[in-house]
Amino acid sequence: MNEISNFNATGVEVQTPDTMPHSIEAEQQLLGAVLTNNDIYDRVASVIGPQHFYDPVHARIYEIAAARIAKNNLASPVTLKAFMEDDEGLKELGGAAYLVRLAGAAISSFAVRDYAMMIYDLAIRRELIGLGRDISAKAAQVKVDSDPREQIVEAEQQLYKLSEQGQTESGFQSFLKAVTDAVNVANAAYLRDGGMSGVSTGLVDMDKMLGGLHRSDLLILAGRPSMGKTSLATNIAFNIVKAFKRGTKDDGTEGAIDGGVVGFFSLEMSAEQLAARILSEASEIPSQLIRSGDMSETEFRRFVDAAKTLESCPLYIDDTPALPISQLAARSRRLKRTHGLDVLIVDYLQLLRPATAKDSRVNEVSEITQGLKAIAKELNIPVIALSQLSRAVESREDKRPQLSDLRESGSIEQDADVVMFVYRGEYYKEREKPDESNLEAMAKWTDELAALQGKAEVIIGKQRHGPIGSVDLSFEGQFTRFGNLVKTWQQDTNDDVGF
Numbered sequence: 001m002n003e004i005s006n007f008n009a010t011g012v013e014v015q016t017p018d019t020m021p022h023s024i025e026a027e028q029q030l031l032g033a034v035l036t037n038n039d040i041y042d043r044v045a046s047v048i049g050p051q052h053f054y055d056p057v058h059a060r061i062y063e064i065a066a067a068r069i070a071k072n073n074l075a076s077p078v079t080l081k082a083f084m085e086d087d088e089g090l091k092e093l094g095g096a097a098y099l100v101r102l103a104g105a106a107i108s109s110f111a112v113r114d115y116a117m118m119i120y121d122l123a124i125r126r127e128l129i130g131l132g133r134d135i136s137a138k139a140a141q142v143k144v145d146s147d148p149r150e151q152i153v154e155a156e157q158q159l160y161k162l163s164e165q166g167q168t169e170s171g172f173q174s175f176l177k178a179v180t181d182a183v184n185v186a187n188a189a190y191l192r193d194g195g196m197s198g199v200s201t202g203l204v205d206m207d208k209m210l211g212g213l214h215r216s217d218l219l220i221l222a223g224r225p226s227m228g229k230t231s232l233a234t235n236i237a238f239n240i241v242k243a244f245k246r247g248t249k250d251d252g253t254e255g256a257i258d259g260g261v262v263g264f265f266s267l268e269m270s271a272e273q274l275a276a277r278i279l280s281e282a283s284e285i286p287s288q289l290i291r292s293g294d295m296s297e298t299e300f301r302r303f304v305d306a307a308k309t310l311e312s313c314p315l316y317i318d319d320t321p322a323l324p325i326s327q328l329a330a331r332s333r334r335l336k337r338t339h340g341l342d343v344l345i346v347d348y349l350q351l352l353r354p355a356t357a358k359d360s361r362v363n364e365v366s367e368i369t370q371g372l373k374a375i376a377k378e379l380n381i382p383v384i385a386l387s388q389l390s391r392a393v394e395s396r397e398d399k400r401p402q403l404s405d406l407r408e409s410g411s412i413e414q415d416a417d418v419v420m421f422v423y424r425g426e427y428y429k430e431r432e433k434p435d436e437s438n439l440e441a442m443a444k445w446t447d448e449l450a451a452l453q454g455k456a457e458v459i460i461g462k463q464r465h466g467p468i469g470s471v472d473l474s475f476e477g478q479f480t481r482f483g484n485l486v487k488t489w490q491q492d493t494n495d496d497v498g499f
Contacts, residue, residue: 021125022054023118030115031061032106035076035099040109041069044116052123057089061099077103131155150355153330199260199343199382202239204484205471209460210418213343213382217464218373220349220412222387222401223422224394228456229386230269231277231480232422233345236384237262238278240343241313260342261314263335265328267351271317277480278315282306286478314339325371326355329378336379344379346372348386349412366411373415387412389421399428403461419462424475426452456482 033040045066053059064083065075073079077099084090090098107115135155139148198212213219223229243259266274280287283306285299295303316335320327328346335341346352354367369385376383389405401421406412413419429449434441456475460468474483 020054020129021122023122024055024058026115026118027053027055027058028102029105029107030112030119031058031065032102032104033109033112033115034062034065035080035103036106037109038065038069038075040112041066041075043109044112047113047116048120048123052120054122054126057087057093060084060087060089061102150326153326156330156333199240200243201236202243203236203471203473203482205473206458209467209469209471210463211466213384214417214465215380215382216377217382217417218369218376218415219382219384219418219420220387220406220416221384221420221422222389222406224389224399224401226427227422227424228475228480228482229422230274230347232458232482233347233384233386234264234274234277234480235281235482237264237315237343237345238281238313241315244314255340256342261335261340262316263332263341263344264315264317265323265331265344265346266317266319267321267323268347269319271319274317274319278310279303279306280479281481282310284479287480288478322351322353324353324355325368328352329371329375332375332379336381341379341381344375344381344383346383346385348388350388362411366415369411369415399423399425400457400459401461413462416462417464418460421459421461423457423459424452424455425457426455426475455485 030044034044048062050059050063050066053062061080061084064080068075068079077096080099081096084099085096090096094101135151138151198210198214198217200207200212201210221229221233240259241262244256244261245258246255247257248254264274276290277287279285280290283299283303285295285303289295289299290303316339318331332341332344349368349372350365352368354364355371358364358367372383372385375381387406389401393399393401393405400423403413403419405421406419426449429445429452434445436442454474454476456473458471458473460471462468472485474485475481476483
């Protein structure tokens, strides 16, 4: 079948049964401008690369020209001729004479960026058409191992990558770009109050230890039941959304300049229960009074006022149980695309399901943790995943958790950038109450319990980019709230510092 050409009013060749959208004229004139004036390359290099050209000969010309300009060498019809004498595609177009014709057809420098954007847009359209054909072809193949829901997730992932990066794969990047990005992150930390480059948790001592929550990091928050894992996660989520401010970021894009948008996957508790916990903290009304409705008129009014204040906070809760990791990734992409997403919290990872059934639980958890880390990198956000601990903690005299206590610890410990444990000594001390007839033991126990009351520890057992150690926090059980702990030396000078 012969190729059919169909040009619209702007000179762009649109798709017919045998062609894909492209503009040979735009490619020719932009290449001519670059070969005539190499300084123009710097103005279009951030917009297009060789992969965006429709004509493969044009792509090779642009690639060779870019390589020479990057080395501060001249890229002209004469210098490129030596590199392309054996190029069969160029020979079909007229050989070296074609390079001269390109230079002769050069556009004025002020229009080059518009032409570059046209070439880029047409390349994205071709990518979309290609993805559409792939989706259609896969959907047409009715196979036992081909689940339509998995095809939807895969298609959404490819479309997301295309929308974010302009191409289906980002490929390698130069060390110069990586170094520049690292310097920009360090500069942001230097300029920001508190010296953080990441999102603040609202907990001062934890922020000092972690430097905030860093983009692309997977953080595991683990603990035994009743230690307060979910409470700490909701406290952090509340602090982040409460501080949310939207504006223009350093890179010129719109987004969170303080705080952030939080996505919370609550696989254990319902969205209503999670909201009640956050409202308990915000209104300072005990959780049990909210659940039972046993509130005074003043407390109920305070509860309603807190709800009105929080209703505009950018916290999004998904309480779908037994969610597959592939669905969690798809929903996270959708949230970022529609509302933005700065921090993702998953409560908790053992309740997630792998995309496909595995022969062992260890392999299933490995796929889940790898999937969570992949989400953190793909969406460029910190992901906090809560995790249960094994019962080995209970059999030790010192109940402080360690890395080996993580269930299926190999994969969790390996994939995580940060592993934190919540520990409340008060919980264990309360269960060690001696016989009241033993006055000496009772007095000692009372003193030890008093020293632990209202306190909690977050033990950082692993941190890929920083120190390990322990962070002391306050804990108010009635509000399920963690806070900054006032040090002894601060009490006289900072009476207002605390919960």
